[in-house]
Each structure stands twice: as structure tokens, then as C-alpha cells.
Amino acid sequence: SAVKRTALKLGMIPADGIGKEVLPAAQRVLEALGSAIPKTTFVPLQAGWEEFNRNGKALPDETVRVLKEECDAAMFGSVSSPSHKVEGYSSPIVALRKHLDLYANVRPVSSVPIPGQPGPTCDMVIVRENTECLYIKKEEIKTNADGSKIALATRQITSHASSRIGKMAFEIALRRGQEREAARNSGKDVWWKGEPKVTIVHKSNVLSITDGLFRESVRAIREGTDKYNGVKMEEQLVDSMVYRMFREPEIFDVAVAPNLYGDIISDGAAALVGSLGLVPSINAGDDFVMGEPVHGSAPDIEGKNIANPIASIRSAALLLSSLGYTDSAAKINAAVDAVLVEGQYLTPDLGGKASTTDVTEAILKRL
Numbered sequence: 213s214a215v216k217r218t219a220l221k222l223g224m225i226p227a228d229g230i231g232k233e234v235l236p237a238a239q240r241v242l243e244a245l246g247s248a249i250p251k252t253t254f255v256p257l258q259a260g261w262e263e264f265n266r267n268g269k270a271l272p273d274e275t276v277r278v279l280k281e282e283c284d285a286a287m288f289g290s291v292s293s294p295s296h297k298v299e300g301y302s303s304p305i306v307a308l309r310k311h312l313d314l315y316a317n318v319r320p321v322s323s324v325p326i327p328g329q330p331g332p333t334c335d336m337v338i339v340r341e342n343t344e345c346l347y348i349k350k351e352e353i354k355t356n357a358d359g360s361k362i363a364l365a366t367r368q369i370t371s372h373a374s375s376r377i378g379k380m381a382f383e384i385a386l387r388r389g390q391e392r393e394a395a396r397n398s399g400k401d402v403w404w405k406g407e408p409k410v411t412i413v414h415k416s417n418v419l420s421i422t423d424g425l426f427r428e429s430v431r432a433i434r435e436g437t438d439k440y441n442g443v444k445m446e447e448q449l450v451d452s453m454v455y456r457m458f459r460e461p462e463i464f465d466v467a468v469a470p471n472l473y474g475d476i477i478s479d480g481a482a483a484l485v486g487s488l489g490l491v492p493s494i495n496a497g498d499d500f501v502m503g504e505p506v507h508g509s510a511p512d513i514e515g516k517n518i519a520n521p522i523a524s525i526r527s528a529a530l531l532l533s534s535l536g537y538t539d540s541a542a543k544i545n546a547a548v549d550a551v552l553v554e555g556q557y558l559t560p561d562l563g564g565k566a567s568t569t570d571v572t573e574a575i576l577k578r579l
């Protein structure tokens with residue numbers, strides 16, 4: 213929500229691996245905005261696998277306390293997870309989402325607009341439910357009389373969680389529509405011509421009770437008010453969604469999905485735009501928001517100053533936008549797009565030779 217503040221306090225949690233290289237890049241970009249945003253204080257905070265090995269806790273109580281009591285929002289880098297089960301360790305990002313009630317994972321996936329081309333092939337936002345579905349991790353295994361095994365998982369869908377994620381999707385669609393309108397009015401070429409649109413992703417032809425409840429709860433959000441009359445609503449079965457997304461990604465605006473489908477389609481969508489190093493996200497609740505690049509800690513390139521900082525920088529823009537500072541967010545995104553389109557400063561994941569620092573500085577120069 214857009215609350216006008218005089219000062220902003222951001223928790224900065226680089227955590228592990230390349231998180232320690234890309235999060236400082238995002239901070240430099242935020243600092244460069246100067247007085248365009250409220251005076252911002254950055255509070256360095258610990259979490260992660262490395263922190264667990266230092267002090268025995270992946271998510272120190274102090275980190276949670278400072279975030280809850282002192283910070284307006286936060287940025288998270290990336291966390292390494294051990295490939296084997298380690299006693300006492302569990303993912304701090306999953307715990308943070310729970311502590312701060314960050315029930316939505318919002319992932320804009322857009323290809324870079326190349327001048328002279330018909331238009332971007334992909335500019336969509338995936339809104340993934342973050343708290344339930346199969347991620348409640350209620351699994352059990354039983355042995356039948358004949359010795360064979362049966363494994364079961366409980367999938368939880370609630371009207372509460374489905375409604376609030378649905379509301380978030382419609383709010384995002386509404387805002388995107390307004391932003392496009394404003395851009396059009398200021399003479400910019402906006403390739404999306406129609407009304408904003410929300411696509412509900414589900415599989416209620418098979419899972420009529422669980423996905424049925426998700427679908428109905430999201431539909432009821434639009435039907436319960438006049439506010440979203442200008443937002444189109446359609447549905448896609450998740451398998452068809454994957455197919456359509458790869459065939460014609462340009463037909464999607466905002467897609468809303470239960471946790472697991474959302475996870476799968478967003479990694480798929482990231483593949484459409486060239487590199488994991490480009491895709492940002494925010495974890496959002498009603499009271500708090502945390503920016504986080506979609507990629508992981510990338511141990512294979514850690515410490516070499518070659519990680520692409522753009523996913524983190526775009527996450528910072530997304531964070532600003534969700535706090536109401538849309539002009540500053542647009543400025544960052546324009547600078548990023550300019551650097552990508554120009555193609556002179558690209559990290560190796562995009563076929564270039566530039567370092568993390570080079571790319572960051574090129575973006576800073578265009579701000």
C-alpha cells in the first residue's frame with residue numbers, strides 16, 4: 213500500500229553465496245536515487261546456511277525482531293541449502309515468510325523491449341500463493357499387508373488464503389492497467405492494448421474440491437465488488453497454461469496460482485526471458501514486503517564478481533513500487549532495460565564479459 217513516509221528503514225539480508233555480491237549492487241542503486249525516495253537507512257541482518265555454521269541458527273531471533281519492530285521492508289539475497297539433511301537447519305526464507313506473514317510471492321517476468329521490434333514477447337506477473345497447498349508438508353508413508361508402500365501428501369487449500377491471493381492479483385492487475393494508461397497519456401508506446409487481465413491457473417477438472425475452492429474464491433473477489441470491473445478474468449488449466457505460456461506468452465498479464473503450480477510456471481516463465489539472473493520477486497503480506505531475486509545462491513559462480521545483479525536490482529524496484537514509489541521504480545527499470553538493450557555490459561549468463569560491478573555501474577550511470 214502507498215503510505216508516504218519521511219524515512220525508510222530497510223533490512224538487508226544478503227545471506228549466502230552470490231547474495232553477498234548482488235544485494236550490495238541493489239543497495240547502491242537505491243542509494244543513487246537520493247531524494248527521489250525518503251531518506252533510507254539500510255540495516256544489515258544475518259541469516260542463512262553460513263550464519264547457521266557460524267552461530268548455530270539459520271534465522272537469528274534478532275533478525276526477526278529487527279525486521280518486525282524496526283524495518284519498513286527488507287531485501288533478501290539468496291540462501292544455500294545443504295544437499296543432505298542437517299540436524300537443526302531449516303530454510304530461513306521459508307521461516308521468514310511465516311514470521312512476517314508474506315503470503316504472496318509476486319514474480320514479474322518480462323523480456324527486454326528491443327527498439328524497432330514488434331514488442332516484448334513476455335511481460336507478465338505471476339502471483340503465487342505462498343503459505344499452503346502441498347507446501348504444508350504433511351506427508352506420511354504406510355506399509356500394506358503385502359509389504360508394498362503407500363505414500364500420501366495432504367494438500368490444503370483454504371478460502372481465506374485463496375481470497376487474499378486473488379485480491380492481490382486483481383490489485384496488481386488494476387495497478388498495471390493504471391500504469392499503462394499513464395504511460396500512454398505521456399506519449400509512450402505501450403504494447404499491451406487491452407484491459408488488464410487476471411488468469412486463474414488451476415486443475416479443477418481433476419481436483420474439483422481443492423482447486424475448485426481456489427477457483428471459486430478468486431472468482432468471488434471480482435464478483436464481490438465493482439472495483440475490478442475493468443479487469444478481465446479468465447481461467448487456464450495448469451497444463452494448458454504451460455503450453456500457452458511457451459507458445460504465446462504475450463497473451464498473459466497477471467496469472468494467479470496455488471503454491472505448487474505457481475512455483476512450476478514461474479520457473480518455466482523465467483526460462484522464456486534468457487536468464488535466472490534477470491528475474492525479480494517480492495514476498496508480500498499486508499504489513500510487510502521483502503524483495504528477493506528468484507535465483508539461488510549459485511555456488512558455481514560465487515566470489516568471482518560475475519553474478520548478474522539485475523534480478524536483485526529489479527527486486528529493489530519492485531519493492532519501491534509496492535511501497536508506492538512507482539516513479540523511482542520505473543526509473544530503475546528504465547536504466548536496467550537501457551543497459552540490456554545496449555548490450556555492452558552483460559554478465560556471462562547473458563553471453564557477455566562484464567562483471568557484477570561493471571553492470572551495476574552502467575546502470576548507475578543511466579539513473
Ligand code: ATP
Nearest residue numbers: 291292293488489507508509510511513519520561
Ligand atoms: P541454490 O541451491 O542456492 O538454488 P543452485 O546451484 O541451484 O543453488 P541457482 O542459484 O539456482 O543455483 O542457479 C542455477 C544456475 O543459474 C547456476 O548455474 C547459476 O550459476 C546460474 N545463476 C543463478 N543466478 C545467477 C545470476 N544472478 N547471475 C548469473 N548466473 C546465475
Ligand code: MG
Nearest residue numbers: 507508509510
Ligand atoms: Mg536453485
